[in-house]
Amino acid sequence: MATTSCDVAIVGAGLGGCFLALLLGRRGRHVVVIEQGPSVPSAGADFLKPPGLRVLARHGLADLVERHGLRRDTIRYYHDGDPIQECRFPDGGFLIRPYRELVELIYTSCAMEGVEFWFDAGIADIAVGEGAVEELVLGDGRRLRAGAVIGADGTKSAVRQALGIEQMTMPYERLLMRVATVPLSASVAQLNRLYFSSEGWLTYLYPINRDQARVFVGLPPEDDKEIFQDGIPALLDELKKFVTDSSDAFNFLQPATWQRIKVSALRVAAYHKGNAALLGSAAFACHPMTGMGMSYTLHDAEILADVICAAGDDPELLDRLLHARYEPRRHAHRQLIDYGDALASTFRDREAYLAAFRPDLHVHGTAAVPEQVSEQVPEEPPALQRA
The missing domain is CATH 3.50.50.60 (FAD/NAD(P)-binding domain)
Structure with missing residues (x-):
């Protein structure tokens, strides 16, 4: 040729x-x-965080990309069910697409x-x-x-x-990741929440549009074999131990198809x-x-x-x-x-994780400051902001 x-x-x-x-x-x-x-x-x-959005804006692509995306400006973090901090993003927040x-x-x-x-x-x-x-x-x-x-x-x-x-x-041999796309629940529509447990589990729930959400579950490899062989009831039993303010999403996990991801x-x-x-x-x-x-x-x-x-x-x-x-x-x-x-390596330990958390790297040098929060956190309006 x-x-x-x-x-x-x-x-x-x-x-x-x-x-x-x-x-x-x-x-x-x-x-x-x-x-x-x-x-x-x-x-x-x-996710596109503020640095990436600024790059797209420099080349006239911001409006195109944001037209059907979801804007969020806060992620709330939990450890063993308790809210431990929030990270707030400036400049209009980040985009989910x-x-x-x-x-x-x-x-x-x-x-x-x-x-x-x-x-x-x-x-x-x-x-x-x-x-x-x-x-x-x-x-x-x-x-x-x-x-x-x-x-x-x-x-x-x-x-x-x-x-x-x-x-x-x-x-990351101590952490296997699985992801599923599920119907959107009210709590996930309201706020991005990332949960950690001292047993080495994590769960992240966020919307991808007005109808669907992503659910990431990270867990130790020895638990993965047992949980996903025994089925969703075993998974839900574990999640209920440390996922608190997103429990309305549990019903949508029953029929979910989970994809394993190597990280x-x-x-x-x-x-x-x-x-x-x-x-x-x-x-x-x-x-x-x-x-x-x-x-x-x-x-x-x-x-x-x-x-x-x-x-x-x-x-x-x-x-x-x-x-x-x-x-x-x-x-x-x-x-x-x-x-x-x-x-x-630190998310199992609340204090070690908070010490490792760097707002400058989470938002690429802008002024996002993590805030310590109590267990009683005022709720945001249950609505998605569409860019």
Whole structure:
């Protein structure tokens, strides 16, 4: 087959890959996005916190993304059933929008900028020579040559492997995560609540639209085998021990389908080599308790777009700019990963968790201050605020 040439090849059509493609397409770059699946991915976080929303606003996307999203400005935390703190978010709070909907919005915007998407396109080989990616070979025989290559292809990144960049994956072995989508109850519509127990369980309940909610349950692996083999009654018995102000959601858990999620931290030795760079969970992964992964990835894509456009067609300049302007992001990511590790390792202990909690990282340096609250907390109006 003939070889196709482009300015930038992006492997992976998740949020980071699509957003970078959009920014580059707007600046006149010929971009090809390669995605192994039949469409944009559906698995990902449902939250955009203020830093990510500010990135989208800088590029005229805030109104589009918020149009059918849910705005919240508070998360209340509980330990063994007692409210222990609240985190309040400034600047209009954070946005809840199902991941697939968010990515599809960005993907649709890419079409107006001439970005090409190749779906069902698995990578068969990546030719690397003299420290740069020379050619991508797809499973169907197509070949693609690009001035810059971005690996936005997840924690098992083929681009990262081809570049020989070392990775360190640290599974959170003491905590298994399961998620279900259920009908929305009044308590979940009212407020996002995250519950911890001294037995090593956590439960997070939040709305994703006016009719549905997500329920995350984290539990020790030895409990997972017993609970989900015995069925939902056993799960409810455990949740009733520490989930207090969201008990009206219990009835919706009976018919729920639970999906098991593997959660790990990922660190890599470098974010680029030559003309190729890593983005999103190909570069780093932190515990979802931080809620910041997508916001950091959007800012990373913004930096990459600036670097690629500044380098033009000069591969040596691209390498230097990636080293000078993108590699320093590893420091911010390391802080976030360490913070996620701290949250995951302390939530069993109320005082240790409160000591580990960092408002600056939870809202990316803005003035959200956790507040100690008593057991008697005034209730908010039972309504969702739609952006």
